[in-house]
Amino acid sequence: xxxxxxxxxFLANLLMFVVAQGVFGPLPAAGGREPQHLDRQxxxxxxxxxxxxxxxxxxxAVVGGPAPTAPVQAAPLxx
Numbered sequence: 001x002x003x004x005x006x007x008x009x010f011l012a013n014l015l016m017f018v019v020a021q022g023v024f025g026p027l028p029a030a031g032g033r034e035p036q037h038l039d040r041q042x043x044x045x046x047x048x049x050x051x052x053x054x055x056x057x058x059x060x061a062v063v064g065g066p067a068p069t070a071p072v073q074a075a076p077l078x079x
Contacts, residue, residue, distance in 0.1 A: 018024075052060070061068075 020027075
């Protein structure tokens with residue numbers, strides 16, 4: 001039983017070595033196959049950072065603070 005497990009692990013390692021060597025083609029992480037993505041990247045010199053106003057800050061979650069309560073009004077149901 002252990003002999004078969006070792007043989008299976010050896011074959012799996014051999015297969016991964018062959019894949020890493022590029023026998024079946026380049027890996028997807030090899031890059032250079034889709035240059036249009038580089039053309040569509042955001043230019044960092046065009047990005048502007050601005051402070052948010054107090055009105056915009058009301059929508060931001062406070063990390064470590066209590067969860068905000070929803071502005072929902074409740075009333076008893078009438079039957």
